[in-house]
Amino acid sequence: MPGKAVLCLVKTNPHDHELYRFKLEELRRLAEALGYSIVGESIQVRVKPTVDYAFGWGKVMELKSLVSSTDADTVIFYNTLTGKQKFNLERILRCRVIDRYELTLEIFSSMASDEVSKLQIEVARLSKSFTYEKIILAEKYRIGREHPSLRSRGEYIYRNQIGSLKRRLSKLKEKMNKYLEMQKAQLEKRRSLGLPSVCITGYYNAGKTTLFNALTGLRKPVSPLPFTTLSSKYYLAQGITRRFFLVDTIGFVYDLDPMMIDSFKLTLNDIVQSDIILLVVDISESEDIVRFKIETVSSILEDTLKIDGSKIILVLNKVDLVNPVDLSGKLSKIADYTRRYPSVIVSASMGYNLEYLLSFVENKLESIKDTVYAKL
Ligand SMILES: Nc1nc2c(ncn2[C@@H]2O[C@H](COP(=O)(O)OP(=O)(O)OP(=O)(O)O)[C@@H](O)[C@H]2O)c(=O)[nH]1
Ligand SMILES: [Mg+2]
Structure with missing residues (x-):
């Protein structure tokens, strides 16, 4: 049962004056979503976490008094902890110690x-x-x-x-390999129908399922909680001029651990195998965060999953929450991305500009028709 928690971060870049705040805020939101009450935080600047405790010894002692004065029963590190660091910290602090990886898995378990x-x-x-x-x-x-x-x-x-x-x-x-085989067979079956797949992806909470529901008429669960969607959902959508499989998937986070990527390859395969990727971004957030989240997802897609960038369409969602005066400022802040990927501004919940998005997607499908059929 989640109780009182202290958040910890080893800030490895001394020149980082903003990003670490975002990381801690995200950690706080994830912990609070699970029901933890955050009673303190502890940050240490050091180029490398120590092998034994992540924090230096003096900082561990400071953390120990913080844990005891706040009566915290859990310490949550943003940094991934080794087994040794976790064990040593638990022994000294005499409370449960987890990292963001484990916290994320706790959320996943509560949703799965x-x-x-x-x-x-x-x-x-x-x-x-x-x-x-x-x-x-x-x-x-x-x-x-x-x-x-x-x-x-x-x-x-x-x-x-x-x-x-x-x-x-x-x-x-x-067991996972068996599912991978089954997934391969399903993929081949879908391909044999000659229909392309369009996958909705993005940071968690960007509004992916809201968009999926708006384009399909389904009512899959939507919520402001992180990781509402875990497993992929396929739906044979009828667009304006053609049919295609629309896929809703899991959301991403910053600093995704490679071990997590490996464990979730079944879900990530659904993105990799798609013909078009809709990278959904919540444009209502602050300019820096919008930029940062596009950067995060774009790097996972292109660098980690090796997806061809020409498959990506940027979908700037939640425009209903943006003051029109601020919109051009936001767009200029992400101009390098809107030059790199074609982009469409929408509001999935209000249904704004979805027809245009559909026709945009369908035109792109038409233009890659030969490549898709060549794969059959
Ligand atoms: N105002 C506004 N809210 C939206 C819009 N699209 C989604 N939301 C809200 O944003 C929150 C997250 O929406 P979801 O569709 O669950 O987001 P998601 O990207 O699927 O989230 P995960 O599955 O957790 O990764 C919900 O509270 C939605 O109601 C939009 O266009 N405008
Ligand atoms: Mg979702």
Whole structure:
């Protein structure tokens, strides 16, 4: 049950005067969405987190008094913690210590209802916690220390438990491979119909599902909470002149951990395999944040997932919340992106400019028709 939490960040770039604030604010929103009450925060500037505690020793002591004076029961780090850092911090602070990776998985778990999402979450959780569990078990059975029972019953149980963790992970990965095979078969089936796929992607909360619902007439869950959508939804949409599969997917966050990307490849494949990608952005946020979120998603799509940038259309959503006087300022701030990707301004919830978006998408589908059919 979420209780009182202290947020922590190792600020590795001393010249960063704004981004770290955004990171902490995002961490706060994610924690609050789960029901944590944030009672304090602790930031240390250092080029590299320390191997043992992430924070330096003096800062750990300061954090210890903050935890005790605020009566916090959880410490949440923005930085990804190693098993060793987590274990050491928990021992000194005498409270639960998690990082943003684990916090995100907690949110995912609270939202997940389908088999595929649960499987991906479990793979992500086990992959991350493996070294931590190893340390806990070694401590429990006093492995690696001078101890009379070394090479005896304690070590036997330790090896046994580590073995069962490994088997569990490899079983889950096997199951994941089966789903990947099924996904491949479904993809081929859709391709054999000769219909292209258009995928809606973007930062979490950008309004992707609201757009999906507006274009399909469906009523998939929409909410201001992060990660409302976890598994992809396909729908055979009837556009103005043609039919295509419209796909709604999971939202992205900043500093996405490579282990998370690997665990969620089933969902991410839906984006990679699409013929057109709608990169949805909430244009009602401050100019810097709008820019920063486009940058984040664009880099995940193009650099990490190796998606061809020519497939991307930028959808600037929630324009109903923007004061018309501010719009041109926002557009000039993201001009390098609007030059790089074609862009359409819409309001998914008000239905503004959706016909234009549809015709834009359909024209693009027409222009890549030969490439799509060539893939069949
Ligand atoms: N004012 C306004 N609100 C919108 C618009 N589009 C979406 N929203 C709101 O933004 C919030 C997030 O919408 P979702 O459609 O759930 O966003 P999402 O990108 O699918 O979010 P995740 O699935 O969590 O990644 C909800 O409260 C929506 O009502 C819009 O065009 N205008
Ligand atoms: Mg959604």
